[in-house]
Each structure stands twice: as structure tokens, then as C-alpha cells.
Amino acid sequence: TTEPVETPEQQLAVVDFYRARWVIEEYIKAIKTGCDFQRRQLQDYESLINLLAIFAPIACRLLLIRSEAARDAEAPALSVISQDELDVLGTLGRRKLSAAPTVREIYLAIAALGGHIKYSGDPGWLTLARGFEKLQTLTEGWMAAKLQLASDQR
Numbered sequence: 001t002t003e004p005v006e007t008p009e010q011q012l013a014v015v016d017f018y019r020a021r022w023v024i025e026e027y028i029k030a031i032k033t034g035c036d037f038q039r040r041q042l043q044d045y046e047s048l049i050n051l052l053a054i055f056a057p058i059a060c061r062l063l064l065i066r067s068e069a070a071r072d073a074e075a076p077a078l079s080v081i082s083q084d085e086l087d088v089l090g091t092l093g094r095r096k097l098s099a100a101p102t103v104r105e106i107y108l109a110i111a112a113l114g115g116h117i118k119y120s121g122d123p124g125w126l127t128l129a130r131g132f133e134k135l136q137t138l139t140e141g142w143m144a145a146k147l148q149l150a151s152d153q154r
Contacts, residue, residue: 001014003017023067026067030060031059033124033125033126033129034059034062034125034126035055035129036126037052061080062128062129064080065080065081066107068080068107069103069104069106073102074102074103074104075103076103077101080106081106082139084142085135088135088142089101089106089109092142093113094112094113095108095109107123107128109131110128111123113131113134114126114130114131114133116128
């Protein structure tokens, strides 16, 4: 490092910087692999930046879901997804959810939408991203249907 490390506080700060590196590495994997950023074959800087602006929050959500499933698997599902997304997974998902779904259940349910096979270990970035894309599409339709139903009942 080029950071000063003369005091114990400075040493701890450098260690914390290094610990953050792994989260950053996983975030980059979520963008490159999950969002398939490199395959897009865009040539100019402006196009790449615009695409990155779209993928950055998606990669952040993917990293949050995956990280929380590993960190606190029993946390409530609503800590990482919205109520509408939970309703969609419970109604249209490929995996049956418990009455009080956990983050780990949601992680695997989203991956199942992307083609993850139950007994093949944890899903990779691409599978998780494919499932998340399907979840977003289904949720948009779900919300549109709810709006239509609400307007029909006026």
C-alpha cells in the first residue's frame, strides 16, 4: 500500500480498505458476468457509460441479495426485495416459499427463475441475474395488473 501505516489506527484503516476489496470484486463480477457487460460490444465511451448507469444499480441489488443470503440467511425476505416482488415469487415462482420467507429462500427462488437446479450448489452470477431479470419483468406485469384492477373498480 502507499497509505501510511505508522500507527495502529492507520494499520487498521489499511486492513479495512483491503477487506472492502472483496466486496468490490464481487460487485465487478455482478456487472461483468451477471449483467453480461462485456458481451455488449459497445464501442464509444458514452454508450458504455450509459449502459453502466443502467447496470450499476442492478448489480448492486444482485450483490445485496447474494451477500445477505450468505451473511444472514434467516433474515426476512423483505429486507432485500419489495412486497410486490415477494408476491410475484410466491405466486409465479418455480419454488414454493414458506409462510415467512427468508433471504436465502428468496435468493434461491430468484435463481430458480434463471434456471438454477435445486441440488447443484449455489447459483452463479449469470443464473442469478437471469432470474432477477425475469422477476423484474413479472413484477412490472404484476403491478400493471394491480393498477388496472384498481382502475376497473372505480
